[in-house]
Amino acid sequence: MAGFQSLPGFRDFYPEEFSRRQHIFATWRTAARASGFQEYDAPVLEPLELFTTKSGDEIEGQLFSFTDKGGREVALRPEMTPTVCRMVGARAGALKRPIKWFSLAEFYRYERAQKGRLRAFNQFNADIFGEAGPEAEIELMALLIQCLAGFGLTAEDFIIRLSDRDLWFFYLEALGFTDPQAQGLLTAIDRFEKMGDDAFKGYVEVHGILAEETKAKVLAFLKIKSLAGLEAALAEFNSEKLGVRLADWRKVLTGLADMGLADFISVDLSVVRGLAYYTGFVFEAFDRRGDLRALAGGGRYNNLVKKLGYADLPAVGFAIGDVTTGLLLEQRGLAPQFINAPEIYVIIGGEAERRVALADIQALRAAGFRVEYPFKELAFGKQFKVAAECGAKLALIYGGDEIAKGVVKIRAMVDRTEHEVPRDQLRAAVRDYLSGQ
RNA sequence: GCGGCCAUAGCUCAGUUGGUUAGAGCACAAGAUUGUGAUUCUUGGGGUCGCGGGUUCGAAUCCCGUUGGCCGCCCCA
Secondary structure (H helix, E strand, C coil): CCCCCCCCCCCCCCHHHHHHHHHHHHHHHHHHHHCCCEECCCCCEEEHHHHHHHHCHHHHHHCCEEECCCCCEEEECCCCHHHHHHHHHHCCCCCCCCEEEEEEEEEECCCCCECCECCEEEEEEEEEECCCCCHHHHHHHHHHHHHHHCCCCCCCCEEEEEEEHHHHHHHHHHCCCCHHHHHHHHHHHHHHHHHHHHHHHHHHHHHCCCCHHHHHHHHHHHCCCCHHHHHHHHCCCCCHHHHHHHHHHHHHHHHHHHCCCHHHEEECCCCCCCCCCCCCEEEEEEECCCCCCCCEEEEECCCHHHHCCCCCCCEEEEEEEHHHHHHHHHHCCCCCCCCCCCCEEEEECCHHHHHHHHHHHHHHHHCCCCEECCCCCCCHHHHHHHHHHCCCCEEEEECHHHHHHCEEEEEECCCCEEEEEEHHHHHHHHHHHHHCC
16 A cells, blocks of 8 residues: 555544544533533643553553653553543642543553554543542443433443442451452452453462352352342441441442433442552443443542542542444444534526525525535536435525525425525524424 | 454455456446436546565465554453
8 A cells, every 4th residue: 555554553534434433522522511520631641650650660561652852751641540630639629529520532552452442542531529429429320321321322232330349348358358369359350251260360379279168259249230139248247337338339329220320230249440549339331232342431549649649539430432432333323424414405506596596605604504515517406416415404496496586495305395485584494494303 | 462364446345276458346526417316327537456575487366574454362541
């Protein structure tokens, strides 16, 4: 192939793909604003240390990082969380609580591209800072649901699985595990669904034998799928801390149920998200058919703002990506066809008619309508064909007869009906028709 | 970072045991068509067969390398 090609894992957005992306962004932005979240943005390039502080030095292998001309170690952002923590942390004292922010941004990860995972991708991030209670989880999970339901997806299409790292640590501690052991076990639990028993190999190598009896208890806990099941499994422990935790669970589930969203949520302790910085509830959204990777993920990270050098600020957040979401919409036939289509296509008889049409075209455009017309003289038949193919809802016909009568013929493309309106009433007639759609 | 499969026009693909100027459908453009739509017909543009090297009288075809894509592993913030 002559010339150049884009870098591996990076995409060109031709207008067709761009319009699909815009549809996804618009749906997310609408959802976020409806829930009272405020939009922000930040630099694409950040100090490398911002990411290594949060995720450890090993993360550099997965980053687009380099030394800039001033000798600074920098990296393209692989995620938004450290950045938003920095921004919120820097002004933590001045921001009204709760702090509800969202962003739409592009991220970069130096990894092998796969289905649903590229090196450059877009994510919607939503976070709530300054609210330690489960009300923040309710708010975020409701937003996540709307970020998918907004496309027309239903509880038949996706499910959010809710889990809790605090509860896992409590349970593992009660079974006699030390904190490092519990961390190792959570990694195994995270992989169990995919790898089966092999998931525990790594744990055994580091921490030694895992008694069959204990493992059976862990696996039983992992398989709990309801709040009642959780309560039953934990009934024997009867501690105050646990009671508070279970009360939070009840709040989250009843809150979402009160919103009419119960069908979108499942209790699923097999989700733990490998990341050590999550501190409480964690959740992931999945395609129900299950042939895609996770659609979205999030959870509570109460220690991270402080770890990055700022105030002790509780936080919950999630991110949803454009790649997997786009694949899902494609699969379900929910990717839109005519995002950028003109609303109106103007059909012009000849040069004299063009002079009249141009005046109206410009006036309609100035009024905010999307209006298209042919540059060159074309046979009427061809113009009607173009009007149909471009997705316009209306055709305005400027022929010799109409001009002579001082009218414009308006054709509704969908049902092929036509009627004439005086030229000076055109804008109102067009608005009435289009707003009735 | 590791393994498997693949690479011919914008897209989907055909191309015989290696044999002249590499094809089709779709898409795009012009016309048939000076007043009514997803129809039809004609014509046209577009490919140094991903790239580089090798074998051969001769390579889209065989071999090696390389780049890219898909799938899996690691990882998945």
